[in-house]
Amino acid sequence: MGVLVILGREKNVFSSSFNLHSMTLSSAPPVRRGSTPVPFKYQLRREEAVNDDCDWTPGIGVTEATSPPPVSFIPAQDEAAGADVEEKQGGPFRIALLGQNGVGKTSLAIALAGEMDRTASVDSDGEGYVRTVTVDNEESTIFIFDNWRQDLSTLVCEVCVLVFSVTDRRSFHRTAQLRLLLRENQPQTPIILVGNKSDLVRSREVSTAEAQSNAALYESPYVELSASLDHGTTELLELAVRAARGENLGSLGVVGAEGATGGRRESLSTRAKRFLSNLVPRYPREKERDGGKFFRQKSRSCHDLGAL
Numbered sequence: 001m002g003v004l005v006i007l008g009r010e011k012n013v014f015s016s017s018f019n020l021h022s023m024t025l026s027s028a029p030p031v032r033r034g035s036t037p038v039p040f041k042y043q044l045r046r047e048e049a050v051n052d053d054c055d056w057t058p059g060i061g062v063t064e065a066t067s068p069p070p071v072s073f074i075p076a077q078d079e080a081a082g083a084d085v086e087e088k089q090g091g092p093f094r095i096a097l098l099g100q101n102g103v104g105k106t107s108l109a110i111a112l113a114g115e116m117d118r119t120a121s122v123d124s125d126g127e128g129y130v131r132t133v134t135v136d137n138e139e140s141t142i143f144i145f146d147n148w149r150q151d152l153s154t155l156v157c158e159v160c161v162l163v164f165s166v167t168d169r170r171s172f173h174r175t176a177q178l179r180l181l182l183r184e185n186q187p188q189t190p191i192i193l194v195g196n197k198s199d200l201v202r203s204r205e206v207s208t209a210e211a212q213s214n215a216a217l218y219e220s221p222y223v224e225l226s227a228s229l230d231h232g233t234t235e236l237l238e239l240a241v242r243a244a245r246g247e248n249l250g251s252l253g254v255v256g257a258e259g260a261t262g263g264r265r266e267s268l269s270t271r272a273k274r275f276l277s278n279l280v281p282r283y284p285r286e287k288e289r290d291g292g293k294f295f296r297q298k299s300r301s302c303h304d305l306g307a308l
């Protein structure tokens, strides 16, 4: 049984301490958001990713002065080998949201915690989100945390959600690095790849197909969503709970905002056929077969317009 820690919702706790530092240490560089391009000289090398997986911004993250308070964590009972599967069914399940700064982890954690729905059963201790959810007619308790700043080797959770912003290619690359680190430390933990900010269509830098094939390479499901619009978050929540229960998710294709049917997506040819069959007959032969219905309908609508 574990008590988890998010510094997410009460991010103000972290923010306020950070601001305090910013005030005293005026030379500290600003925190980089996911949508802000990073100068080339600041790009993270692999060695840096291994040693310091906190941030892309140099000078921020691991120093004593700017790091957030340590995350408290009590390992769950089922960590021991031979954990009781039945015990796992109801949780508690720990879901860790990891990813580059500004990709929307906190927004996503809040959406998953159901804070926007005031009737949801949500309880936060200020460090994480605790929620009881019913998935597949079964109740489970979940802990969601989005602000893991310590060494990834100390992270213990039932599911890892690697978040990137579809508007920031660098954050997509960051998930690949994180996956590498996670696989080194906990090869069995299910990983779900999440492309957030799907609402920002015009600023997109990572296509659905690219992210999906990347996820498929590692047999992870890919979920595309918008935390801000709370679009696709339910699918992620259900997926995470199923993964935590030990269900094999495999590679489900795209789930969420752009392809809400998961592995049961229609093929391109099926969709094309359906689209064509729905077309109004346009060609003379079809019009003949149609018995002139098309024209009659059209003239009727013209007539109606005239009446207006």
Ligand SMILES: Nc1nc2c(ncn2[C@@H]2O[C@H](COP(=O)(O)OP(=O)(O)OP(=O)(O)O)[C@@H](O)[C@H]2O)c(=O)[nH]1
Residues within 6 Å of the ligand: 031, 033, 034, 099, 100, 101, 102, 103, 104, 105, 106, 107, 108, 146, 196, 197, 198, 199, 200, 225, 226, 227, 228, 229
């Ligand atoms: N358009 C859009 N903006 C989003 C979405 N999700 C988050 N944002 C915005 O992205 C910015 C960063 O969101 P956060 O939730 O703070 O991101 P984070 O990953 O927790 O950031 P750090 O705590 O710095 O690591 C905020 O301005 C959010 O409003 C989304 O789905 N769509």
